[in-house]
Amino acid sequence: MDPTRPLYARPLFRYCPRCAREAGDGDDGRRFVCPHCDFRYYHNVAAAVAAVVVHDGALLITHRAHDPAAGTLDLPGGFLDPGEAPEHALARELTEELGWSALPAPLLFHHAAPNYYEYAGVRYATCDLFYRLEPATRPPLAPADDVAHAEWRTLATLEPAEFGMASAREVVARLRAACGT
Ligand SMILES: [Zn+2]
Numbered sequence: 001m002d003p004t005r006p007l008y009a010r011p012l013f014r015y016c017p018r019c020a021r022e023a024g025d026g027d028d029g030r031r032f033v034c035p036h037c038d039f040r041y042y043h044n045v046a047a048a049v050a051a052v053v054v055h056d057g058a059l060l061i062t063h064r065a066h067d068p069a070a071g072t073l074d075l076p077g078g079f080l081d082p083g084e085a086p087e088h089a090l091a092r093e094l095t096e097e098l099g100w101s102a103l104p105a106p107l108l109f110h111h112a113a114p115n116y117y118e119y120a121g122v123r124y125a126t127c128d129l130f131y132r133l134e135p136a137t138r139p140p141l142a143p144a145d146d147v148a149h150a151e152w153r154t155l156a157t158l159e160p161a162e163f164g165m166a167s168a169r170e171v172v173a174r175l176r177a178a179c180g181t
Pocket residue numbers: 016017018019020021034035036037038039
């Protein structure tokens with residue numbers, strides 16, 4: 001993604017959510033300003049977390065059960081709840097999606113990347129925080145929630161194009177480059 005050209009969420013509100021009058025071009029995709037009552041709302045970037053779990057040359061991947069990008073590959077993770085620390089959010093997501101009652105390894109911050117998440121006609125701009133885990137053994141997988149299936153895949157067999165989310169594609173490309181496949 002070109003960092004010199006910020007992309008905002010799409011204009012979302014045609015009518016003011018407070019005074020209900022038509023707002024014209026009051027929503028530029030970054031913020032909404034009502035020309036009538038001065039109500040202001042920012043389409044702020046939402047934070048999300050994802051796990052890069054690697055073991056013996058394999059990456060733990062999930063299959064997305066729901067849209068957006070249902071059926072494509074993904075990394076376990078999800079959105080932060082308000083007031084929630086990223087590490088807590090990721091531990092919660094791993095419990096919900098894989099049945100892990102405890103983290104199988106320490107969370108090591110990997111990197112952060114911008115992403116877009118289309119849901120029900122709304123494009124959310126996100127900041128995805130990636131954490132790496134290197135468990136000594138492969139924990140059992142009990143896929144649930146918005147994960148249809150989970151499995152270990154050898155990095156050399158994974159193609160970034162199999163992943164529905166741009167930020168996950170970038171992670172897989174980086175991992176493959178790092179291991180020379
Ligand atoms: Zn208004």
